[in-house]
Amino acid sequence: MNPRDKAMAAILSVFPTVECLTSFYQNKDNTPAGDSFIDFAVRNGLISPADTESLEQFIRAHTDNTFKLQLAGDISFEDLLNKKEETLKLNLSLRALCNRINALLTTHHIRLPQVTHSMLMRLKKEPLDTDYKMNVLRSIAFWLGYERAELSRKWNFETLVSLFPESGAPSKSDDHNEGVRIGFALTSRGEVIDHEIIGWLKKNIKSYITEAIGHFLYGKWGKVKAYDITTLYIDFPKEKEGGNLVHYMECLKSAVALAHQIAIRWPLSKYYSKNRFLSIAITAGEYGVLDNHMLSLLNAGLPDDPMIRISDYARHGLLINDIHVILCPKPAEARLFNGESLPIWWITSLWTTHYFDFVSELLHDETLQNSPASIEKLDRLLWPMGSEDAAAGHAGDNNAIATFFKYPHNSLLGVEIAKTLYYRKRCSEAAEILRIVLSINPKDLVARTLRMMLLRNMALDTPSQRSAAAVFRQALQEADNIREHCDFHTEDFYCEYAIVYLAQAMSTVRYMRTHPEVCTDIREFENLQCAVYQGLDQAKQLFEKGMSVSSSGTRSSFLLKIAAVLKTMLTADAELFVNPDKPITGGADIFQQESMDVQWQIGYRRSELPVQKQDELVVKITIQKGTIYNAAIALFSYQPTTLFCNAVALWDFLPVHTVLTAKIVRERITHAIDMARRALEANVGIYAFNRTYSEMIPADVYIEHMQKALKIIDEEVGGDLSGREDSEIITGPADGRPVKLFTLNF
Numbered sequence: 016m017n018p019r020d021k022a023m024a025a026i027l028s029v030f031p032t033v034e035c036l037t038s039f040y041q042n043k044d045n046t047p048a049g050d051s052f053i054d055f056a057v058r059n060g061l062i063s064p065a066d067t068e069s070l071e072q073f074i075r076a077h078t079d080n081t082f083k084l085q086l087a088g089d090i091s092f093e094d095l096l097n098k099k100e101e102t103l104k105l106n107l108s109l110r111a112l113c114n115r116i117n118a119l120l121t122t123h124h125i126r127l128p129q130v131t132h133s134m135l136m137r138l139k140k141e142p143l144d145t146d147y148k149m150n151v152l153r154s155i156a157f158w159l160g161y162e163r164a165e166l167s168r169k170w171n172f173e174t175l176v177s178l179f180p181e182s183g184a185p186s187k188s189d190d191h192n193e194g195v196r197i198g199f200a201l202t203s204r205g206e207v208i209d210h211e212i213i214g215w216l217k218k219n220i221k222s223y224i225t226e227a228i229g230h231f232l233y234g235k236w237g238k239v240k241a242y243d244i245t246t247l248y249i250d251f252p253k254e255k256e257g258g259n260l261v262h263y264m265e266c267l268k269s270a271v272a273l274a275h276q277i278a279i280r281w282p283l284s285k286y287y288s289k290n291r292f293l294s295i296a297i298t299a300g301e302y303g304v305l306d307n308h309m310l311s312l313l314n315a316g317l318p319d320d321p322m323i324r325i326s327d328y329a330r331h332g333l334l335i336n337d338i339h340v341i342l343c344p345k346p347a348e349a350r351l352f353n354g355e356s357l358p359i360w361w362i363t364s365l366w367t368t369h370y371f372d373f374v375s376e377l378l379h380d381e382t383l384q385n386s387p388a389s390i391e392k393l394d395r396l397l398w399p400m401g402s403e404d405a406a407a408g409h410a411g412d413n414n415a416i417a418t419f420f421k422y423p424h425n426s427l428l429g430v431e432i433a434k435t436l437y438y439r440k441r442c443s444e445a446a447e448i449l450r451i452v453l454s455i456n457p458k459d460l461v462a463r464t465l466r467m468m469l470l471r472n473m474a475l476d477t478p479s480q481r482s483a484a485a486v487f488r489q490a491l492q493e494a495d496n497i498r499e500h501c502d503f504h505t506e507d508f509y510c511e512y513a514i515v516y517l518a519q520a521m522s523t524v525r526y527m528r529t530h531p532e533v534c535t536d537i538r539e540f541e542n543l544q545c546a547v548y549q550g551l552d553q554a555k556q557l558f559e560k561g562m563s564v565s566s567s568g569t570r571s572s573f574l575l576k577i578a579a580v581l582k583t584m585l586t587a588d589a590e591l592f593v594n595p596d597k598p599i600t601g602g603a604d605i606f607q608q609e610s611m612d613v614q615w616q617i618g619y620r621r622s623e624l625p626v627q628k629q630d631e632l633v634v635k636i637t638i639q640k641g642t643i644y645n646a647a648i649a650l651f652s653y654q655p656t657t658l659f660c661n662a663v664a665l666w667d668f669l670p671v672h673t674v675l676t677a678k679i680v681r682e683r684i685t686h687a688i689d690m691a692r693r694a695l696e697a698n699v700g701i702y703a704f705n706r707t708y709s710e711m712i713p714a715d716v717y718i719e720h721m722q723k724a725l726k727i728i729d730e731e732v733g734g735d736l737s738g739r740e741d742s743e744i745i746t747g748p749a750d751g752r753p754v755k756l757f758t759l760n761f
Contacts, residue, residue: 043227266299
């Protein structure tokens with residue numbers, strides 16, 4: 016076969032149907048890989064122009080819809096590999112097959128994961144339960160199509176997936192009686208609302224659902240429907256049976272994410288004006304009664320015209336599932352026609368800095384880039400020095416900053432702009448945007464917390480210890496303002512507040528380790544040492560407060576362990592302050608004891624169980640809590656850090672390492688690298704916790720840190736994990752002081 020035919024077979028092996036392509040693109044994490052397929056198809060003369068629509072048309076044109084797979088007998092993925100000489104006409108070892116697949120992916124610049132022998136062994140035994148595993152199958156399908164085109168009609172991605180019947184996606188049913196209904200209503204306050212504007216709204220709702228939450232697009236679900244001319248709504252079903260509000264987590268999270276996106280996109284559109292008002296309502300419960308609730312929320316006249324309104328039952332779901340929004344302190348009351356009293360809550364702010372995705376219009380806005388031209392234009396808009404600079408921001412400008420200047424009361428938009436600048440490490444510009452937000456709404460907790468975070472990052476970047484101390488003091492002043500002006504009792508505020516102390520303490524340790532002259536002044540050395548201890552103690556106290564106000568305490572309890580271990584290690588070994596060549600680590604007993612204290616504190620351990628059962632329970636709860644916390648995050652610049660922290664919780668703080676633990680930790684870190692590559696392409700940084708405290712670092716630096724972590728794990732486990740029992744215990748180094756992931760890059 017010629018290269019073009021091989022390329023065609025490879026693409027059709029990965030995407031044998033248009034449905035396979037659609038499913039692939041519904042996961043936003045697959046965007047880089049999707050782009051690589053488009054480039055591959057263009058290079059081989061298969062499509063033009065280079066876009067998703069062309070790729071879809073190509074697949075549709077070459078798909079034989081009459082072909083249906085007929086597998087002979089009961090065959091599994093393990094059977095397929097064990098009989099590969101017969102089924103796949105392969106005389107290669109599995110390791111050699113992995114090498115050939117990976118070489119082909121590299122040669123053709125396909126951004127699918129590399130295939131490892133250990134992953135093949137896992138796929139033999141484990142369910143197909145992660146996106147990463149699905150993409151490994153796509154890597155295999157790509158090789159089969161390119162190198163074994165005659166077999167790829169039978170053994171393509173779709174048929175490979177069918178070998179995992181017990182682990183497929185849950186069956187999608189139209190028969191759901193409960194869930195979330197989110198409504199959007201445009202109200203005229205003096206200007207016409209025509210079909211073009213409604214069309215814009217419908218298009219943007221539909222595009223975000225398709226891009227980010229496409230798993231709800233089946234049957235009648237996830238479709239944009241019209242209630243009347245100016246009111247649209249979408250239903251996201253509660254797919255799990257039972258009356259537990261925890262089962263509403265996925266549909267509620269998706270509804271809030273959609274509301275957040277539209278709340279920002281609307282003021283950035285050309286149709287926005289003060290005479291057209293968009294209201295958004297999120298209701299939950301039995302669908303038979305939600306219309307009345309939704310319409311009452313959409314049409315209610317509320318103080319300050321809040322955009323996103325929440326029903327009482329939906330509010331309960333948000334709180335129980337720890338979905339990170341800030342609600343008004345007291346509801347308004349509406350009376351339904353049947354006499355029912357309906358409490359109406361509304362969102363005053365969202366923790367968009369950590370949990371909600373970027374808005375694409377802002378990521379691509381001309382004033383928010385890191386190019387010299389963009390920086391110059393933004394500086395002229397924010398700090399005009401004369402008539403020429405002032406003219407640069409005239410009313411006709413079509414950019415996010417000009418829009419915000421026209422509507423400075425829109426704090427949601429202002430915070431989202433500041434967040435975008437923060438993740439591009441434009442801290443001074445972000446702080447100026449927040450100055451405007453807070454001048455109008457000084458009680459905006461998220462805006463004030465973000466300003467505190469900006470100051471913390473600016474302190475870490477200052478050229479001297481003296482300057483850093485001054486900026487850290489200002490960050491703590493911001494925390495004092497928050498406690499004075501805001502309803503601040505939230506886990507994320509306490510965590511960010513505590514990290515100010517943690518960052519100052521550990522940056523002081525770094526300063527002492529790299530400036531030997533500090534040791535010559537005993538009084539100065541002791542003062543700095545004491546300041547470090549006090550800072551870590553303050554951080555511990557604030558993390559404990561964060562645990563007390565959270566429904567889960569996942570983030571604060573993890574960070575509490577970090578602060579406690581650092582304090583114990585530094586107290587036990589003063590040489591860590593002065594010897595830059597000595598790793599920041601300690602004996603296993605330190606990590607185990609401090610970790611165990613927190614586990615008792617948060618209720619992970621049970622006194623009635625034997626120690627071994629307690630350890631098993633801790634592992635189970637740690638994995639479960641990490642999974643739930645990660646599920647609440649849509650921001651791809653924060654997800655890598657939570658994945659890394661999951662790995663740290665399992666690797667650094669659990670008393671025993673097993674082969675299964677190593678597999679899970681490696682998968683978490685590998686996934687973090689994949690997510691960081693997406694941030695790299697979007698030219699945004701990573702909110703990182705790689706060096707004992709949070710900081711904004713470039714994505715390429717983050718990837719280097721993660722690769723270093725993988726190397727450390729591989730060295731400790733002693734090579735390939737394939738063929739080893741999951742329960743096998745991994746013995747650490749003889750000195751009992753293994754390198755720890757969370758201090759590895761300090």
